[in-house]
Amino acid sequence: MANFTEQDKANLKAKKFLVWLFVISSFMLFAALTSGFIVYTAGSVERGIKISLPQSFMYSTAVIVLSSISMHLAYLSAKRLQFAKQQGYLLLTMALGIVFFFLQLSSWTYLTQQGVYFVNPNASQSFLYVFTGAHLLHVFAGLMMLLNAWIGKLKNIPQVNNLFRLESTSIFWHFIDILWIYLYVFLLLNQ
Amino acid sequence: MASTAIHDSAAHHDHGHHHETFLTKYIFSQDHKMIAKQFLITGIVMGVIAMILSVLFRLQLGWPDKSFPILETFLGKWAEGGRIKPDFYLALVTIHGTMMVFFVLTAGLSGTFSNLLIPLQLGARDMASPFINMLSYWFFFLACVIMMGSFFVESGPASAGWTIYPPLSALPKAIAGSGLGMTLWLVSMTLFVASSLMGALNYISTVLNMRTKGMDLWRMPLTIWAFFLTAIVGVLSFPVLVSAVVLLIFDRSFGTSFYLSDIVVQGQVLPNQGGSPILWEHLFWFLGHPEVYIVLMPALGITSEVIATNSRKPIFGYHAMVYSLIGITVLSFIVWGHHMFVTGMNPFLGGVFMITTLIIAVPSAVKTFNYLATLWRGNIRFTPAMMFAIGLVSFFISGGLTGIFLGNAALDINLHDTYFVVAHFHLVMGSASIFGMLCGVYHWYPKMFGRMMDEKLGYLHFWLTFIGAYLVFFPMHFMGLDGVPRRYYAFTEFEFMKEWLSVNAFISWAAIIAALAQVAFLWNFFYSMFYGKKAPQNPWESNTMEWTTPVEHLHGNWPGEIPTVYRWPYDYSKPGHDKDFIPQTTPLSQTMSSNLPHDFEGNVEAEKIQAQWKSEVKPSAAKKKA
Ligand code: HEM
Numbered sequence: 001m002a003n004f005t006e007q008d009k010a011n012l013k014a015k016k017f018l019v020w021l022f023v024i025s026s027f028m029l030f031a032a033l034t035s036g037f038i039v040y041t042a043g044s045v046e047r048g049i050k051i052s053l054p055q056s057f058m059y060s061t062a063v064i065v066l067s068s069i070s071m072h073l074a075y076l077s078a079k080r081l082q083f084a085k086q087q088g089y090l091l092l093t094m095a096l097g098i099v100f101f102f103l104q105l106s107s108w109t110y111l112t113q114q115g116v117y118f119v120n121p122n123a124s125q126s127f128l129y130v131f132t133g134a135h136l137l138h139v140f141a142g143l144m145m146l147l148n149a150w151i152g153k154l155k156n157i158p159q160v161n162n163l164f165r166l167e168s169t170s171i172f173w174h175f176i177d178i179l180w181i182y183l184y185v186f187l188l189l190n191q
Numbered sequence: 192m193a194s195t196a197i198h199d200s201a202a203h204h205d206h207g208h209h210h211e212t213f214l215t216k217y218i219f220s221q222d223h224k225m226i227a228k229q230f231l232i233t234g235i236v237m238g239v240i241a242m243i244l245s246v247l248f249r250l251q252l253g254w255p256d257k258s259f260p261i262l263e264t265f266l267g268k269w270a271e272g273g274r275i276k277p278d279f280y281l282a283l284v285t286i287h288g289t290m291m292v293f294f295v296l297t298a299g300l301s302g303t304f305s306n307l308l309i310p311l312q313l314g315a316r317d318m319a320s321p322f323i324n325m326l327s328y329w330f331f332f333l334a335c336v337i338m339m340g341s342f343f344v345e346s347g348p349a350s351a352g353w354t355i356y357p358p359l360s361a362l363p364k365a366i367a368g369s370g371l372g373m374t375l376w377l378v379s380m381t382l383f384v385a386s387s388l389m390g391a392l393n394y395i396s397t398v399l400n401m402r403t404k405g406m407d408l409w410r411m412p413l414t415i416w417a418f419f420l421t422a423i424v425g426v427l428s429f430p431v432l433v434s435a436v437v438l439l440i441f442d443r444s445f446g447t448s449f450y451l452s453d454i455v456v457q458g459q460v461l462p463n464q465g466g467s468p469i470l471w472e473h474l475f476w477f478l479g480h481p482e483v484y485i486v487l488m489p490a491l492g493i494t495s496e497v498i499a500t501n502s503r504k505p506i507f508g509y510h511a512m513v514y515s516l517i518g519i520t521v522l523s524f525i526v527w528g529h530h531m532f533v534t535g536m537n538p539f540l541g542g543v544f545m546i547t548t549l550i551i552a553v554p555s556a557v558k559t560f561n562y563l564a565t566l567w568r569g570n571i572r573f574t575p576a577m578m579f580a581i582g583l584v585s586f587f588i589s590g591g592l593t594g595i596f597l598g599n600a601a602l603d604i605n606l607h608d609t610y611f612v613v614a615h616f617h618l619v620m621g622s623a624s625i626f627g628m629l630c631g632v633y634h635w636y637p638k639m640f641g642r643m644m645d646e647k648l649g650y651l652h653f654w655l656t657f658i659g660a661y662l663v664f665f666p667m668h669f670m671g672l673d674g675v676p677r678r679y680y681a682f683t684e685f686e687f688m689k690e691w692l693s694v695n696a697f698i699s700w701a702a703i704i705a706a707l708a709q710v711a712f713l714w715n716f717f718y719s720m721f722y723g724k725k726a727p728q729n730p731w732e733s734n735t736m737e738w739t740t741p742v743e744h745l746h747g748n749w750p751g752e753i754p755t756v757y758r759w760p761y762d763y764s765k766p767g768h769d770k771d772f773i774p775q776t777t778p779l780s781q782t783m784s785s786n787l788p789h790d791f792e793g794n795v796e797a798e799k800i801q802a803q804w805k806s807e808v809k810p811s812a813a814k815k816k817a
């Protein structure tokens with residue numbers, strides 16, 4: 001099927017909307033976790049984060065913001081039919097995503113060195129791991145979507161579908177970015 | 192435009208029928224109509240199982256000192272000496288509640304009717320993503336299998352109640368059911384939430400993006416409004432349950448202390464410190480309360496449709512019905528604290544939750560009055576579906592009234608965790624939603640299976656179930672007022688409760704008879720599938736679009752172009768028209784004799800044509816009369 005009918009286009013629009021809805025439900029998950037943190041922490045003065053956050057959070061924030069920019073560049077290239085550039089930016093985004101992933105893991109190491117463990121009578125500190133862990137799961141899913149978009153172009157799927165993959169991937173990737181900034185600011189405010 | 196549309200459907204047709212095997216047609220189907228049937232049949236099977244569980248624990252409550260040797264034959268060590276053991280009793284109430292709330296009244300109800308009706312009533316060929324839709328069913332199916340599987344583990348199924356409060360649920364050693372059974376419960380529910388979310392995302396996207404020409408939001412049937420808003424509630428609340436469950440799993444398996452503190456089990460002090468079980472209650476009820484509306488709203492939508500069709504009248508207050516559904520949707524997120532009045536919450540906060548809770552009575556009352564006003568002076572056709580719809584209204588009133596008692600924090604301190612609460616929610620949620628679901632089955636059976644169900648059996652089923660439900664749940668109010676707590680295995684151990692023995696035996700008899708009445712339904716359902724009368728295309732003379740599709744199902748729903756919609760779905764008994772219904776797909780140009788000024792929605796051209804038609808027809812008609 002080389003030419004795409006109105007119906008197929010309508011379907012892609014509906015499918016893209018699914019990504020938005022998923023973003024909303026995902027956001028609710030984090031809203032619940034952070035509310036849980038507030039309810040828990042407000043319960044007693046012995047609770048709370050009680051340490052300063054790892055330096056690596058600052059680096060990882062910078063990295064994920066950069067990755068958002070390269071994601072956007074990949075999307076723009078796809079729209080302008082510059083496919084070599086698109087693939088390059090996709091790879092760059094993936095690389096930055098992976099760097100982010102390892103920076104987060106290194107902050108876990110830092111936390112344990114400070115004596116802040118996951119299993120902890122002060123669950124406010126356990127929440128640090130839950131937030132970053134749940135976010136990393138999303139990063140992993142985002143990396144899979146990036147890979148899927150990259151492979152799609154490699155297999156030379158039609159441009160409508162290529163653009164659809166890039167659009168949905170970029171919605172999700174920007175969401176992951178904003179989500180991390182939300183979490184980071186939330187943690188800074190509750191430090 | 193028109194020609195591309197025809198071309199589309201033809202192309203669509205081709206790849207739909209290419210190679211359809213048994214496996215792709217009946218098992219891994221991506222067709223919304225087949226998925227709806229899969230949800231329905233799985234839901235009915237789960238409903239029957241959950242009902243049998245309830246009869247088992249009713250035996251214990253009705254005749255606590257009697258032995259039923261047959262139980263030991265079937266249940267083995269869980270009913271040694273023919274008497275249900277305490278551990279197993281708790282497992283029974285837990286799994287009964289979980290299955291009924293989540294598997295029957297959420298997946299069975301939304302899954303069936305949202306899947307069936309959203310594309311058919313809106314004029315879409317299928318869902319936004321048929322593939323995700325299929326996954327949604329299979330996740331649900333797996334959840335059911337795992338939940339059932341927990342009956343086959345040594346330590347038995349989860350037993351902490353359907354709300355699985357920690358610490359009971361968080362300590363694998365607390366009771367037998369908190370071991371492997373609880374783990375399976377959590378796995379099963381995680382799959383279930385994934386399934387519900389996939390379904391809900393699809394429903395919302397389909398409603399917003401795939402309506403046919405002319406189907407603007409204010410022309411959607413109330414069923415669709417209800418399914419749509421239900422899906423929104425689901426998308427916003429189920430993720431919260433996921434977060435609660437994730438933390439619970441960490442507490443159970445990794446030794447964290449989100450919910451646990453200061454616990455001694457069998458003389459041993461546990462290391463978990465600093466947690467708070469109240470945190471669980473907040474997270475759980477933030478889902479839990481919206482969940483009861485996820486259960487109820489589709490039933491309300493179905494009822495609106497069936498009552499309007501069978502009263503042969505437009506639904507009274509269509510806009511008010513939609514706005515009250517929206518009101519319920521919004522309010523349902525800010526009342527969860529009414530389940531926690533006795534957790535020692537700040538009385539001021541309790542007062543806030545009390546006010547928000549009581550405000551929900553307003554949209555609920557609007558809906559009730561509109562149902563009654565639609566019935567008022569209607570040209571009522573008492574089909575079995577209509578009987579069940581009226582039954583829902585009855586339960587909604589009688590169960591809703593007790594909500595107003597419970598919503599008062601001062602009264603709830605006495606009534607919390609008593610049979611009064613059990614009576615409240617079984618009437619307003621349990622019975623009302625089951626009646627909505629059965630109403631839907633009787634009404635759309637011809638659409639699903641192409642055949643009619645037997646009416647006489649339907650009436651028998653209705654009356655036995657209706658009377659049975661009241662006989663079961665009404666007396667529970669009085670037990671609750673007397674302070675009889677829920678979830679007690681041996682209430683006769685307490686002097687003041689002994690007098691309730693005879694009432695409990697009576698309730699158990701009523702429950703057994705009502706359970707037997709379901710055989711009439713099951714027989715009717717499965718027999719009619721093969722031997723029922725062949726259904727005509729529009730058996731109830733209804734206006735909505737699903738009845739414009741052929742009786743034989745086909746992939747893509749309409750053989751040619753998808754029809755266009757010209758009017759709202761409730762033009763029943765419109766003065767001036769020769770028939771008492773006008774399908775949504777009938778253009779105004781074919782109903783000149785019944786058009787009203789506001790039908791044209793400000794279209795000047797059409798108004799002019801209508802005026803001209805009037806001036807030509809009216810004088811001659813008047814002459815004839817003279
Ligand atoms: C007028 C509206 C309503 C009010 C004011 C109301 C109020 C309440 C309150 C205060 C409780 C807590 C009782 C306690 O545990 O002490 C409660 C329990 C419950 N309500 Fe309602 N309710 C209303 C309508 C509904 C509706 C429409 C449904 C379902 C569709 C529903 C389902 C439930 C359920 C399932 C529970 C018990 C949960 C449990 O503890 O297992 N209620 N209601």
Ligand SMILES: [Cu+2]
Nearest residue numbers: 480527529530
């Ligand atoms: Cu509630």
